[in-house]
Amino acid sequence: MKIAKTRHRKHFQRASGLALCGAVSTVHSPAHADFITDSKASMDLRNYYFNRDFRQSGAAQSKAQEWAQGFVLRYESGFTPGAIGVGLDALGMLGVKLDSGPSRTGTGLLVTDRDPAGRAQDEYSKLGLTAKLRMAQSTLKAGTLMPKMPVAMYNDTRLLPQTFRGAWLNSADLSNTTFDLGRFDRINLRNSSDNELMTVFNGAARNIRSGRKTSSERFDFAGATYRWTPALSTAYHYGALDGIYQQHYLTLNHKLALTERQTLTSDIRWARSLGEGGSNVENSALGAMFTYSAIGHSVGLGYQRMSGATGFANLNGTDAYLINLVQINDFGNQDERSWQLRYDYNFTALGIPGLTFMTRYLSGDEVSVRNRAQAGKEWERDTELAYVIQSGVLKNLGVRWKNASTRSNFASDIDENRLVLSYSLAIW
Numbered sequence: 001m002k003i004a005k006t007r008h009r010k011h012f013q014r015a016s017g018l019a020l021c022g023a024v025s026t027v028h029s030p031a032h033a034d035f036i037t038d039s040k041a042s043m044d045l046r047n048y049y050f051n052r053d054f055r056q057s058g059a060a061q062s063k064a065q066e067w068a069q070g071f072v073l074r075y076e077s078g079f080t081p082g083a084i085g086v087g088l089d090a091l092g093m094l095g096v097k098l099d100s101g102p103s104r105t106g107t108g109l110l111v112t113d114r115d116p117a118g119r120a121q122d123e124y125s126k127l128g129l130t131a132k133l134r135m136a137q138s139t140l141k142a143g144t145l146m147p148k149m150p151v152a153m154y155n156d157t158r159l160l161p162q163t164f165r166g167a168w169l170n171s172a173d174l175s176n177t178t179f180d181l182g183r184f185d186r187i188n189l190r191n192s193s194d195n196e197l198m199t200v201f202n203g204a205a206r207n208i209r210s211g212r213k214t215s216s217e218r219f220d221f222a223g224a225t226y227r228w229t230p231a232l233s234t235a236y237h238y239g240a241l242d243g244i245y246q247q248h249y250l251t252l253n254h255k256l257a258l259t260e261r262q263t264l265t266s267d268i269r270w271a272r273s274l275g276e277g278g279s280n281v282e283n284s285a286l287g288a289m290f291t292y293s294a295i296g297h298s299v300g301l302g303y304q305r306m307s308g309a310t311g312f313a314n315l316n317g318t319d320a321y322l323i324n325l326v327q328i329n330d331f332g333n334q335d336e337r338s339w340q341l342r343y344d345y346n347f348t349a350l351g352i353p354g355l356t357f358m359t360r361y362l363s364g365d366e367v368s369v370r371n372r373a374q375a376g377k378e379w380e381r382d383t384e385l386a387y388v389i390q391s392g393v394l395k396n397l398g399v400r401w402k403n404a405s406t407r408s409n410f411a412s413d414i415d416e417n418r419l420v421l422s423y424s425l426a427i428w
Helices: 002-026 031-036
Strands: 040-053 063-078 085-097 123-135 138-145 163-171 176-189 219-229 230-240 245-259 261-276 283-294 297-308 338-348 355-367 376-388 399-409 414-426
Touching: 138 176, 219 414, 297 355
Parallel strands: none
Antiparallel strands: 040 063, 040 414, 063 085, 085 123, 123 138, 138 163, 163 176, 176 219, 219 230, 230 245, 245 261, 261 283, 283 297, 297 338, 338 355, 355 376, 376 399, 399 414
């Protein structure tokens, strides 16, 4: 059945792609000039090597290690003229296996759920189409969506980005104010070709129990962001996974200029999550990050606190919008208190634009671990070095090395390295 399903999906994707190309190629009349002249297309390439070592923790699998190549083709049309403009976006993605093995899967780069032996597929693909309408400063999109809101953050930390299917209205008609309203009915995970029902993430010590429903086909959201000054904004967002949980999220962002070359940035977040349909979700999450920057250097100090009957609630497969979301962990377990110390350096200050360095250390404790009297604790150390070529034939070619280590008394110990080569090409 899965083989037949895959074939049908590939036929549908090819047919949809041909239909899209045909539709775009026939829109040449003056009435549709803005649709064409304002359109843009690009190709993003990502070569990703991932190595996660569990060997020191006694885990059943000693390591997860894979290498893959990703291609993401993006097309964004302009809008037809008139009071209500019409447009169409398309997103085509392809992931290709370069190296893997049955004992080394689980990196999140490749699809493994279609083989009884756990072998990764040689390739997988996705096609997303998005219709859009624009009136004044409001845009309604329906189809494949990639939101970046506190209650729903798409994940782009592996080979191909994760997407949603649904409808989303964004409005900026009121001065200094942005409104969001919409609904998702399916999610496409980063290493999957299928649109699936949505679930709540339940990590090592989130301690979340679903009620009558374990999955849902409806996630409703709404939000408003107000910019008081160019340096200060506040926002409220609401999200509800039908029959599982609802969430209220408040944020404040401020950038204070201390001198001409020194700034202090504040990022404060508070969320309240409550269960529905018999789910036990009940969490309050407070996070604050303060960053001082001067002449290429940045030093940040963050604090995050979880309280309530469960850990933080977010859609499975997405990024949790938490201050201490880092390379491996998000420190969002039940009752967890965590802090972060971070240092960044931009080598532009030394005359090397495109070269950046980051290192950080996080520590969490007071975690409520189910069926265990001792409180859980964990720490993580991350280092990242990145360079993007700024000019010449290889302009926009980037290389990024990410290293992380985490230790815990309630979850697996991990040592991890990621090497990512990326290239972005503007087609038109």
